[in-house]
Amino acid sequence: MVEHFHLYLAMMVAIVLLIMLANKLKIAYPVLLVVAGLLISIIPGVPVLHIDPEMIFIIFLPPLLYEAAWAISWKELWRWRRIIGSFAFVVVFLTALSVAFVANYFIPGFSLALGFLLGGIVSPPDAVSAGAILRFVKVPKRVSSILEGESLLNDASSLIIFRFALVAVATGQFIWYDAALSFVWMVIGGVGIGIVVGLIFMKAHKYLPTDPSMDIILTIVTPYAMYIAAEEVHSSGVLAVVSGGLLLSNKRHLFLSSASRLRGVNVWESLAFVLNGLVFLLIGLDLPEITDGLKTEGVAMNEAIGYGLIVTAVLIVTRILSAFGAVVTTLIMRNFITVADTRSPGLRGPFLLGWTGMRGVVSLAAALSIPVYISEGVPFPHRNLILFITFVVILVTLLLQGLTLPYLIKAIKLPSYYDDYGDEEAAEVLIRRELARSSLEYLSANHQQELKEHPMLEHMATKWREKSRDDSDPVMPVATRSIYLKVLDAQRKWLLERNKTDGHMDEDLIRKYLHHIDIEEEKIRHY
Structure with a gap:
């Protein structure tokens, strides 16, 4: 780590410059960072960086998930909970199953357990890539909410599948009732631990004599505490961070001061910016180590690329078909339960949702965490090939879907009823007027005498009266x-x-x- 410190500093500068270039070219920055990492890795003299999977799981994943949980709207998450839940759990499972059968059929020596392991690795789409792309194009709120909500949960479901498949490959057996009990504990234990740790930190913020700097430090420690506590008892650290983050995000105004919230936003935006940039650049820089491993396994490069492209095609087709399947299911179930939208979304909406399947950091980290040996002297079967296929999937989905998604969004022209909310400017006018009216009502009801005695209060009340008039234009x-x-x-x-x-x-x-x-x-x- 120390001997490569100068390289990490150079990477930080490169990330800033590359993201500037990506913004200028209107390209999602994960695409440019991965490509730049690839190009840097082939420069003579650049040291080969070994990515420790624990570094990604422990250092990168908790804060990135936590920041995403704070950014998402709980109202939108609950509104679209059924489709988010189906994509985060059902679609991830179906994707892993599809990859398992295809890999077992096309790749020599690949058992169903190995195929399921590969499916668990590559099944979760990456939220950062989709979010970076959506910055350049305007999409309805429902689309972005579904993508954000799915990304919070699909990492947990895919890693659960990965763990079970890893055990099946290592032991050669799969006991379904043990797996079912483990699954229940991972979900319930992860959510419960996240909520408990979140409540402890909430009380710490509220009752300890903290200042904004201390509050920010506590918010940085919080996701790590949630993740490590859950993993120590073999439940889902990802679900712990997500559930705890959603709890604290929804209650932030009860235990954080305005100064802590204002400063915290800036700190977390910068932290997420750096972590995301490093992760995608490291993905590209890891190519030499992956290709060297492929050579030791004796698999030809063109064959490995072909396997990677086959798996990528399965992922894309399965997600698109699943998106249409979710629509059909919703149209049927609306006759029995209340759904968020009873109107038929047509073909364009599901296809767009199906195309947003770029893979990223979680897939790479999971692949790298495969042990080198099953037992002493027995190598893990096809580990290097799985690593290479994962890399191909990440690269192809980022380049193919990442570069075409903005044009697809502009071309398909989603139906007007996809805009679930009214005009934003009109809504702002309404909010400012109603805030002014509620402020005047509070002053009149609780501080009538002080309003007469303090000129500054009267001056503020006059401004609120002007804002609350129907004929005024506060914009x-x-x-x-x-x-x-x-x-x-x-x-x-x-x-x-x-x-x-x-x-x-x-x-x-x-x-x-x-x-x-x-x-x-x-x-x-x-x-």
């Missing part, structure tokens, strides 16, 4: 916003100049007002 025009941002920039320059020229001015006070201007600028940019 700031674009031209006005542009001028106001220039005014704020002028204020910032004046403060910096005054700090430089006035030796008697306290710089802490200058920084305080600079912080106020930053907050105001952010408020105006999102007005």
Whole structure:
């Protein structure tokens, strides 16, 4: 680790530059990072980096899952719970099963247990890739919510399948009732431990004398505590982080101060940015180690690539068919239960959902975690081939689906009823008016006397009265916003100049007002 420290620093700089380029080219940055990693790995003199799977599972996975759980809307997750649950569990299982049969048929020496192991590895789509692509195109809220919700849960289901298949390959037997009990414990234990650890940290935030910096440190420790606690008792660490993260996200305003929330968002965005960038760059850099392993197994490169392409095709077709199958099931079940949307989605929506199946970090980490030996002196069968097939799946899905998805979204033109919510600008106007009215009602009901005695309160009440009028237009025009941002920039320059020229001015006070201007600028940019 220490001898490659300079390389990791260079990687950080490369990640920033590559993501800038990806934004400029309107390309999802995971695609560019993986390709860049591939190109860097073939440069003479670049040291071969060995990726420890524990590093990905322990260091990378918990915070990335936790950040995703905080970002997702619980309301949307609950609204689309049936289709999210079917994709995260049923579709993952069907995908793994399909890969198992195809691998058993086409790949010499591949048993059904090995095929199921490979299926568990490559079955979960990667949320980061889909999220990066959706930044460049506007999609209905339901589509992004389903993808985000699925990605939170499918990692857990695929890793559970992977564990069971790993045991079956290592022992040569599969006891279904033991597997069923283990599955129940992994799910219930993982969710329960996540909630319990989440409640403990919630109480720590609420009752300990913490400040924003301490709160942020505790939020960084939280997902690791959830994951490690669950894994120690052989339940699902992924489900622990997801369930605990959803709990704390939904209750964040009860135990975190506004300062902690404001600063925490910035810290977590930067942390997720760095971790995601490192993971995808490392995927590309790991190619030399994977190909060397393939040579030791005696499998020709063209054969291995062919197997990888076959498995990739199975993954794509199975997901698309599953998307249409989910629609048919929903249309049937709406006659018996309440569903989120009773209208037929047609062909375009399910196809789009089926095409968002890029693979990524979890698949690579699972493949790398396969032990080298089943027992002393007995190598794990086809380990290097499984690694190479996984790499091909990740690369092909990122390049094929990742590069074509933005054009597909623009081309298919989803039905208008996919927009589940009204006009965003009108909704903002309504929220601001109703907030102003509720503020006036609270002051009138609870602080009538103080309203008369304190001029500042009366000034605030006057502004709220103006905002609450039906004929007022609280939306700031674009031209006005542009001028106001220039005014704020002028204020910032004046403060910096005054700090430089006035030796008697306290710089802490200058920084305080600079912080106020930053907050105001952010408020105006999102007005």
